[in-house]
Amino acid sequence: MKNILFIICMVLCNTLLAFAQNNQEIVYLKNGNKVKGIIIEEIPNTSIKVKTSNGSILVYSIHEIEKIISPEDEIFQKKFRLKQYNNNPTYDKTGYKGFIDFGGVIGIGNRGDGAIAVSTTHGYQFNPYFFFGAGIGIEYHMNWETFFIPVFADIKTYFLNKNISPFLGLKAGYSVYDGKGCYINPHIGVTLSSSPRFGMNLTIGYNMQKAKINDRPKNIKNYKDNMAINGISIKLGFEF
Template identity: 35%
Template sequence: MRGYKGFVETGYIFDLSDYDANRFTLSTTHGYQFNNYLFVGGGLGLNCYTDADLYSVPIFASFRANFTKNKITPFADIKSGYAAGDVEGAFVTFGVGVRFALAKKMALNLKLEYAYQEYDYEYYYGSHYYYDNESINGIGIKFGFEF
């Protein structure tokens, strides 16, 4: 399993903070599979917030570990980067899931994920601009295809 590896994931994050920041997510990740266990890459995504007409585009580094090399194997991954758009700020996700092998380099993935997103914003008050940030936390489920 050494060489190029790509992933496409979609899912839904349920907001745990007080901001109604539930979101539909779609992302693609590409990188290098070093062996049956370790993947390193980067990716790009799209978050569509369902309770507001807001969007963000996360750009991230991705690290993934498969725990066995069986046809059905547990895995964990971390993605970290910056989201641009209506909801801007640094973010990190931690996921654990199960990989279901289909063919030599293809598989389906099911993952439970915790997402932390900083929300950097500015506002105008009393003839001054102010900058602040909040954190948006959520738990989600993701479905993916790897190739």
């Protein structure tokens, strides 16, 4: 009988211990420390009281806390290398960054022309709000029947340090073949990041290409060297 009671007590103790462990939370503090334990008291918008595994009782002001997650969430975050901050995700967006953009241009004005465009940019994200790099693209202008290959500097300014952010951008440079001339593409857009190193963006902007062409275009009347081809660009981009 004593053995049975002892076994029952051991089972109950193990059950309670497992329950306590499953109810533990990890409290991340703004000073960089983290505390693992059971939240035994919470005063909304004021403070929490945490009981650690060694029996210590710790009290933290809500202003000291960065986030609170379960151990399972911490394992998930480490596995996928994501930094998620509850319902307000932000990412560490510094270091090398690349873009590949696909889209087209809708001609505007007397000398506007539709075009198919693809480009790639590579550079450095200095902080969540500023990117600078350089790139190269290919644009085929249909009425002009001419390829332009612009080489450009690329600047982007982001408004929010979030996974969804509007931004302003500017590409400026010079086309080196087949048509030659100054190239400029100011644009606005929105970016959607699914992780610190991958995202998508959609942009709309003004596309201006100066045109000095070796062979006179057949479909363009009153052609002169260094004419401006104007258009509205719409592009879908991938970030990595």
